[in-house]
Amino acid sequence: MTAIPPARRRQVLRQSLSVGVATGAYGVSFGALSVAAGLSVLQTQALSALLFSGGSQFAFVGLVAGGPSGAPAAIATSTLLGLRNGLYGLQVARMLHVRGLRRALAAHLTIDESTAVGVAQPEVRAGRLGFWATGIAVFVLWNLMTLAGALIGDALGDPRTYGLDAAAAAAFCGLLWPRLKSRDAFAIAAVAALVAVLLAPRAPAGVPVLVAALSALLAAVWPTAHRDPAPPHHWADESEETADTTDDDAARRRGGAP
Amino acid sequence: MWTAILLACALAFGLKALGYVVPAHWLEGQRTSRVTSALPVALLAALVAVQTVTDPSGSLVVDARLVAVAAACVALALRAPFLVVVVVAAVVAAGLRALGWG
Numbered sequence: 572m573t574a575i576p577p578a579r580r581r582q583v584l585r586q587s588l589s590v591g592v593a594t595g596a597y598g599v600s601f602g603a604l605s606v607a608a609g610l611s612v613l614q615t616q617a618l619s620a621l622l623f624s625g626g627s628q629f630a631f632v633g634l635v636a637g638g639p640s641g642a643p644a645a646i647a648t649s650t651l652l653g654l655r656n657g658l659y660g661l662q663v664a665r666m667l668h669v670r671g672l673r674r675a676l677a678a679h680l681t682i683d684e685s686t687a688v689g690v691a692q693p694e695v696r697a698g699r700l701g702f703w704a705t706g707i708a709v710f711v712l713w714n715l716m717t718l719a720g721a722l723i724g725d726a727l728g729d730p731r732t733y734g735l736d737a738a739a740a741a742a743f744c745g746l747l748w749p750r751l752k753s754r755d756a757f758a759i760a761a762v763a764a765l766v767a768v769l770l771a772p773r774a775p776a777g778v779p780v781l782v783a784a785l786s787a788l789l790a791a792v793w794p795t796a797h798r799d800p801a802p803p804h805h806w807a808d809e810s811e812e813t814a815d816t817t818d819d820d821a822a823r824r825r826g827g828a829p
Numbered sequence: 830m831w832t833a834i835l836l837a838c839a840l841a842f843g844l845k846a847l848g849y850v851v852p853a854h855w856l857e858g859q860r861t862s863r864v865t866s867a868l869p870v871a872l873l874a875a876l877v878a879v880q881t882v883t884d885p886s887g888s889l890v891v892d893a894r895l896v897a898v899a900a901a902c903v904a905l906a907l908r909a910p911f912l913v914v915v916v917v918a919a920v921v922a923a924g925l926r927a928l929g930w931g
Contacts, residue, residue, distance in 0.1 A: 593910065600915045614834055621838035624845075626869065630876060631837055635830070637885045642833035646840065652872055653841040658865055660848015678846040734922030737897035740880035741918030744898060747873035748905045759867050760874035767875035771887040779887075783875035790867035791860050 575696050583688075583697050587704035590684050594625070595712025597742075601628055602720020604739050607730030608636035612721040619717040623710060624682050626746050627652045633739055634777045644777020651784055659686040666690070666698050680706030755793055762786040893931025897922035 575583070598619065605615040610632060618628045627649035634645035660681045666689060669677050680703070689702030727733055751757050763783040770779035881898045884890045897918040904914045925931045 597911045597915065600912060610830065610834075614830060617834055617838065621835070622841045624841055626873065627837070627841055630872070631834075633876060633880060635833065639830060639833075642830070646833055646837045648872060648876075649837045650840045650844065652869060653844045654865060655869055656841070657844040657848040658862075660845055661851070662848075664849040674849055675846065678849050679842060681845045681848065732923060732926065734893070734897060734919035734924075734926070736880070737894040737901075737922035738915045738919040740877055740894055740898050741901035741915050742911075743873050743876040743880060744901050744918075745905060745911045745914045747870065747877060748902075750870050750873070756867070756870050759870050763871035763874040764878035767878045768882060768889065771879055771883040772889065774887070776885070776887070780872065780875040780879055783878075784868060784871045787864055787867040787871040790863040793863070 575694070575700060579694075579697060580700065583692060583701045584704055587688055587701055588708050590688055590705050591708025591712050594684050594709045595716050597625075597745075598713040598716030599720035599723070600738060600742060601625065601632075601713075602717040602722075603724035603727070604629070604720075604730075604735055604742065605632040605717075606721045606724035607727075607735045608632040608739075609638075610635070612718070612725060615721040616714070616718060619714045622649070622653075623679060623713070624649075624653050624656055625713075629739070629742050629746070630780075633743070634780070636739075637776045641776045644775070644781060648777065648780055648784075651781075655683075656681050659683075662686065663689060663702060666695055667702065677702075677706075680710060682706070682709065684709050755790070759786055759789055762789065893922040893925035896925060896931070 601619065602615055605618065605628070606612065610618075615632075618631065622628055622631070630652055631645045631649040634641045634648055660678060663677065663681055663686055664674075667674075667677055685702050685706035688705040689698045692698040692701045724730070724735070727735075730736060747760065751760060763786040766786060767779040767783035770782055774782070877898070881894050882889055882891065900921045901914045901918040904917045909917070922931070
């Protein structure tokens, strides 16, 4: 294996850093929303450092906002949203070949962004660099911005005055939007939303969201059902030399994901 | 609350780590991958709906949040970055409430 040429190295690092800055920036909204939901600054920081997966974190604080009774549903929803990180791990593991402590660290950094940048690189070595650089950049900036947001949120007072409850709903919209690339995805989203709203007055907080998640099963009986726009990239069947043929495709599918 | 937080963190890490240790073919079925990729869509759509039009008791309400989320969708359609989308929603909701509605 040859080393990555310096120009290529800079290119990958620049890409990683720009993804890190863009993603880290909205850590500020997570910090503020989490404190508005009633979590302490330390609890908020623990979620960003230890859970480290944006969608799951937003879901967790959204569902405990109504009080501790929402905790079981918050854990369940955040875990279901985290399932996709396990699928990313399957792909990334084949690229990284890491063991022991480095493997645990790689697992912790396996999120939408690091996987997307990693698998979008045509060469395996650049892919590894992209994965680690993006993962570390997002982790550092996401945590710093979470702290900033939590401190600002703490100083603000009543979250409703500042529209922070609406900001939480908009945050989920922003996470959902890039995934609505096909009619099937749109239909599944519509069914899930309808089920959740119809159940809301009749079920305890958080349960409607979990029941609505079952509408994902529609994809099982729907032969043309959509594919996740985030990373699925087939390392399994490709040698290192042919991986670049799917580069454009991976980049296109990744487009617009926060 | 700490118990819930740490449990959620442990489960999240467990899932990430699982991807590194299970044989890849376990999850490579066509049908399985369709469902797992549809799961975030269903969950996020349900969260948007519940957080936009229900109050803490679960009753349906139309207030400043619905207008704010509509504004956020317009921002998304215009390809605004994530942070701008969130701020637009907050500003619209805060503005409407300052005017005495919702």
